[in-house]
Amino acid sequence: MAPQLEPFFKQVDDLSGAFIERLRAAVAIPSVSADEERRPDVFKMGAFLASELERLGAEVHQRPLGKQPGKEHLELPPVVIARYGNDPNKRTILVYGHYDVQPALKEDGWATEPFELTVDEKDRMYGRGSTDDKGPVLGWLNVIEAHQKAGVDFPVNLLCCFEGMEEYGSEGLEDFIYAESKKFFKDADAVCISDNYWLGTEKPCLTYGLRGCNYYAITVSGPGQDLHSGVFGGSAHEPMTDLVTIFSKLVDSQGNILIPGLMDLVAPVTEEESKLYPTISYSMDNLHESLGSETSIHATKERTLMARWRYPSLSIHGVEGAFSAPGAKTVIPAKVVGKFSIRTVPNMESEDVTRLVKDFINSEAAKLNSKNKLDVSLMHDGKWWVSSPKHWNFSAANKAVKQVFGVDPDMTREGGSIPITLTFEQATGKNVLLLPMGSSTDAAHSINEKLDKRNYIEGTKLLGAYLHYVAEEPVNA
Ligand SMILES: C[C@H](N)C(=O)N[C@@H](Cc1c[nH]cn1)C(=O)O
Numbered sequence: 159m160a161p162q163l164e165p166f167f168k169q170v171d172d173l174s175g176a177f178i179e180r181l182r183a184a185v186a187i188p189s190v191s192a193d194e195e196r197r198p199d200v201f202k203m204g205a206f207l208a209s210e211l212e213r214l215g216a217e218v219h220q221r222p223l224g225k226q227p228g229k230e231h232l233e234l235p236p237v238v239i240a241r242y243g244n245d246p247n248k249r250t251i252l253v254y255g256h257y258d259v260q261p262a263l264k265e266d267g268w269a270t271e272p273f274e275l276t277v278d279e280k281d282r283m284y285g286r287g288s289t290d291d292k293g294p295v296l297g298w299l300n301v302i303e304a305h306q307k308a309g310v311d312f313p314v315n316l317l318c319c320f321e322g323m324e325e326y327g328s329e330g331l332e333d334f335i336y337a338e339s340k341k342f343f344k345d346a347d348a349v350c351i352s353d354n355y356w357l358g359t360e361k362p363c364l365t366y367g368l369r370g371c372n373y374y375a376i377t378v379s380g381p382g383q384d385l386h387s388g389v390f391g392g393s394a395h396e397p398m399t400d401l402v403t404i405f406s407k408l409v410d411s412q413g414n415i416l417i418p419g420l421m422d423l424v425a426p427v428t429e430e431e432s433k434l435y436p437t438i439s440y441s442m443d444n445l446h447e448s449l450g451s452e453t454s455i456h457a458t459k460e461r462t463l464m465a466r467w468r469y470p471s472l473s474i475h476g477v478e479g480a481f482s483a484p485g486a487k488t489v490i491p492a493k494v495v496g497k498f499s500i501r502t503v504p505n506m507e508s509e510d511v512t513r514l515v516k517d518f519i520n521s522e523a524a525k526l527n528s529k530n531k532l533d534v535s536l537m538h539d540g541k542w543w544v545s546s547p548k549h550w551n552f553s554a555a556n557k558a559v560k561q562v563f564g565v566d567p568d569m570t571r572e573g574g575s576i577p578i579t580l581t582f583e584q585a586t587g588k589n590v591l592l593l594p595m596g597s598s599t600d601a602a603h604s605i606n607e608k609l610d611k612r613n614y615i616e617g618t619k620l621l622g623a624y625l626h627y628v629a630e631e632p633v634n635a
């Protein structure tokens with residue numbers, strides 16, 4: 159073990175209580191980027207991060223991104239950028255994370271208050287954002303603090319880029335990163351992002367691919383206002399009926415996407431690629447554990463991993479304007495907005511996907527013989543990313559996993575999306591590594607999201623050890 163790691167690890171253990179309190183304070187700020195009313199809390203969370211970083215001695219800026227496109231009454235939350243260390247003899251690592259979270263309401267089915275960190279008897283820490291992505295973001299701050307308190311020299315210069323709109327498609331960030339890649343981020347030698355999850359619960363992973371995400375809205379409107387179904391049912395075209403008919407044409411119960419031409423955009427599986435899947439330590443039991451049920455579509459782990467990583471999927475998320483409360487309201491909603499997304503993979507280009515989606519929905523809408531108005535629009539898109547793990551950035555992370563967890567990491571792709579990953583790669587020209595902290599059972603985006611204390615504390619050690627091994631890696635590794 160590198161000699162400085164031992165005192166660093168011990169300090170992380172000693173500070174674990176303080177680190178949990180830091181996470182508690184962060185979870186208590188409901189920084190939901192998708193909810194206009196929560197926008198002040200997203201700003202509050204950015205300010206919290208900035209002040210914590212300043213307290214640790216970093217140079218910090220909260221950089222405005224201007225108005226939110228399409229919602230000009232809303233200011234985008236700032237990007238919190240920071241520099242810790244400025245030693246020309248050290249490598250510089252740029253880390254990215256996000257401080258916004260998915261929406262969460264107790265009545266969605268949470269067992270605890272979503273914005274109160276609740277630690278149970280098995281040291282599972284429940285709270286919105288605990289794993290996605292406040293825990294990992296705070297992990298970097300914890301690493302700085304533990305080095306300071308242990309008196310261990312910080313092994314690299316650290317650049318931070320923390321955004322507040324990731325869960326809403328990283329609005330405004332792309333241009334910012336391109337601009338700063340020549341300025342604030344110009345010294346970066348490599349990029350590390352901790353914002354995805356292990357495949358299971360025991361073995362960490364290094365991730366070299368992500369799916370993209372194209373998010374669509376179908377707006378159907380007709381009646382001038384909501385109607386009484388007893389008075390108007392059967393005599394007026396109903397927006398909800400049109401919408402569910404269209405929804406039913408998009409995807410079948412086996413997950414097959416029914417939009418003509420869409421699967422033709424997918425890169426074929428090579429022989430070399432198909433050899434990768436059987437060796438990955440993953441089982442259907444792992445899947446069922448994280449699903450919380452046995453409602454899996456595919457029979458084998460290989461097919462399941464391929465469905466998650468290298469084939470597209472189409473998910474229907476919800477309907478704005480529809481009756482959703484308990485009880486039995488007999489309303490005909492006048493206007494409904496159906497939301498669905500397509501996770502994209504190589505070689506699907508966003509424009510091609512959108513063209514196929516719009517052509518198909520418009521042609522199906524024409525068959526409805528309805529006088530309602532239907533409009534389909536792309537809300538946001540983010541591209542897929544696949545890179546090569548043959549780089550010193552990955553070798554350093556590999557050594558760190560072995561050191562902290564005593565195992566070789568799984569090499570994975572991720573079914574989720576971090577739209578800005580590709581931008582970092584292209585704008586900086588540097589290698590990007592995804593180094594997750596949370597496990598497969600963390601329920602990110604779902605009710606009862608959690609981060610296990612072990613993942614948070616050992617994950618903090620992992621991030622720190624990674625920086626030490628980065629400092630040791632030869633240039634051409
Ligand atoms: C993997 C990451 N933690 C995440 O949750 N990303 C989101 C990104 C997104 C895309 N559209 C909206 N948000 C995701 O994969 O859903």
Ligand SMILES: [Zn+2]
Pocket residue numbers: 256290291324353
């Ligand atoms: Zn995330």
Ligand SMILES: [Zn+2]
Pocket residue numbers: 260290325602603
């Ligand atoms: Zn997320």
